[in-house]
Amino acid sequence: MTPTAIRNFNADARLEIDWDDDSSSSYSHEILRVKCPCADCRGHTPEQAKIITGKEDVSVTHLELVGNYALRIEFDDGHNTGLYTFTQLYNEIL
Template sequence: MKRPARRETGHIPTDIRLHRRSRMLEVHFDNGRRFELGAEYLRVYSPSAEVRGHGPGQAILQVGKESVGIVGIEPVGQYALRIDFDDGHNTGLYSWDLLYDLGENQAAYWQDYLDALADAGHQRNGGKGA
């Protein structure tokens, strides 16, 4: 499963809205781009060491996250969000650049995730996905 690149976009959110019922995080950026990022998608692409590992090739495929929700978001300085998921995960800091990259490349990253699940012999059990 490909991991989002850590590249500088320089884009800053102008509005961030959590839609708990639909389990979506809506992010508007200063260049007019708007992304809706599903809780499951954000959870499986968490930038935490628990998900990504501590080095190349150590990422841990996240399974069974179809029903995960977001219970809260908290700004971290002027550069990131901490997302609290209802499965207890809250250690990843989602920088503005990462959120932009996850939005811009959502279709490709989601397909990579689905392919990785299939390669590992797992199937999603419903959920809204990306």
């Protein structure tokens, strides 16, 4: 699945993605941040995963496509190591 458009709305703290099957998805910045898939946040086993809280006011400061499979999201708390694959985003299995 490939995005055809990615729109970020900091005023609403939302990210929207249109997909090439004509569907679209919407994510709150808070959910994206607390579900960050990077190794530091997830750990190597479920037991090592961090519970991330207090990100109600986080916002997205930078978006970068990684190859043709993922989106790297940088947040205003300085965290930028999360690669959100299109498969994860499309299926909302963050």
